[in-house]
Amino acid sequence: MSKTPVTAVFDIGKTNKKFFLFDQHLKEVYHTYTRLEAIPDEDGFPSEPVLPMRDWMLDTFKKALKFPEFEIKKLNFSGHGASFVHVDDSGEPVTPLYDYLKPFPEDLLTRFYSENEGKMTFCQQTSSPPLAMLNSGLQIYFLKYAKPDQFKKIKYCLHLPQYLSLIFTGLFVSDYTSIGCHTALWDFAKMDYHHWVRKEGIEPLLPPILPGNSIVHTKAELGSIPCGIGVHDSSGALLPYLRQEKNPFILLSTGTWAISINPFNKTPLSEAELSQDCLQFLSISGQPIKISRLFIGEEHKYQVEQMYAHWGLPLGTYKKLKFDRSIFEEVSRNTGKRIGFHYLKPQDYGLEKADKTDWDSFAEFTEAYYTFIHELTDIQVASLKLVLEGAEVNRIYVDGGFNANDIFLEMLRIKLPGKEIIPSDFPNGSALGAAMLVNMDF
Structure with a gap:
């Protein structure tokens, strides 16, 4: 019996670590996943379990190489952003993989901005809001000054997707999609590393940059299989749409975060x-892409839990609701009843704020649910308009968790007349994008 040739992809999220096999038509033919417990770092804050993850990946891959029905022809990786693995010259991690929610010492942050022309000037140069540890390049600055003994052990600082590739290839590389992911490393006007990277002497710790569709090979003991260098997950999720769609569009990728991505908008960022x-x-070829972010998944989770507790309802109740125009019009008229947001700030978008x-x-x-989604979509529309301005498009694809929320989608359609709101049909988009990168030219 002949084996089906497949492309293998590891898709490493914060919660789920997934492994996929895609056939020649890039259809999923196999998947498995695991969840791994966080490990406290030296300060007691949860960190990514790097070594258990590496063990799971190698074990999973070696088992897949022995599948009787499949032959792995290519391999690639997608991983969440804002994460660095700091390694020695043999590729062994020398620090924890710090969680991007770990607090950043305020005095160190203040010092950094004062040394680099002030907070907002620096943020405009690096095209990212001030996000502390989420500006992952600042994690290296943090190590240099807060953890000097660990810093001395570092040979290379690898973005997570490129560390995943290192496990299988032994090669130290960087890629644009990770560098461009709010790292505070890149000067978008100069299209090069920001001058602080050289000033602090950390540029030698950053491996050479390769294009996102580069092909290397796995180690001989893993079959010398053609292999990618990894891709930042949000950038990977964009690729199936770029391949399919010939006209300009926005991708609204939803989950814990709603990321509005306009790959056709290259306008510089204002302070506002x-x-x-x-x-x-940055795209896989190093071109700027404008995006905006909202923490809507966590907001939705929090508010729905409040509603269920108040009315004593079972989990999943909201999923049974279908859009009803008359209910929407009623809550639209009744402006006296408002939702007090837990994570989001309507006032940041010029919208009315309720304290509770x-x-x-x-x-x-x-x-109550309609009122919440009405206010939530007002904020979402404001966020979308940030990436529409300067590069208007007519199509908005919605993928991820909210693409199945009929009420959310219909309210977007009402509030964005003239825009085609299309629920996505690319499940596991970041993994699919990673598979495309090693199979097609971009």
């Missing part, structure tokens, strides 16, 4: 846009 969580990424929610003012769950 930065304050509204607007930033730029009076759940007793709502007759029942449906009215």
Whole structure:
């Protein structure tokens, strides 16, 4: 029996670590996943379990090489951004993989900005809001001054997707999609590393940059298989749409975050846009891409839990609701009832803010949920308009968790007349994008 040739992809998220096999038509034919417990770093803050992850990946891959029905012809990786693995010259991690939610020492942050022309000037130069540890390049600055003994052991600082590739290839490389992911490393006007990188002497720690569609090979003991260098997950999720769509579009990628990505918008960021969580990424070839971010998944989770607790409802109740125009029009008119947001700040977008929610003012769950989604989509539309301005498009693809939320989608359609709102049909888009990178020319 002949084996089916497949492309293998590891898709490493914060929560789920996934492994896929795609056939020659890039259709998924196999997947498995695991969840790994966080490990406290030296300060007691949860960190990514790098070594258990590496063990799981190698074990999973070696088992897949022995599958009787599949033959792995290519391999690639996608991984979440804002994460560095700091390694010695043999590729062994010498620090924890710090969580991007770990607090950054305020005095060190203040010193950094004062040395680099002030916070907002620096943020405009590097096309990212000030995000502390989420500006992952600052993690290297943090190590240099807060953890000097560990810093001395570092040979290379690898973005997570490129560390995943290193495990299988032994090669130290960087790629544009990770460098451009709000790292505070890149000067978008000069299209080169920001001068602080050289001033602090950390440029030698950053391996050579290769284009995102570069092909290397796995180690001989892993079959010398053609292999990619890894891709930042949001950038990977964009690739299936770029391949399919001939006209300009926006991708609204939803989950914990809603990321509005306009790959056709290269306009520089204003200070006002930065304050509204607007930033730029780099494409696989190093071109700027304008994006905006909202923490809507966590906001939705929090508010729905509040509603379920108030009305004593079972999990999943909101999923049974379908869009009803008359209910939407009713809550639109009733501006006295408002939601107090937990994570999001409507006032950042010029929208009315409520200090807290009076759940007793709502007759029942449906009215409260509609009111919440009405206000949530007002903020989402404002966020989308940040990346529409200067590069208008007519199509908006919605992928991820909210693409199945009928109420969310219909409210977007009402509030964005003339725009085609299209629920996406690319499940596991970041993994699929990684597979495309090693199979097609871009």
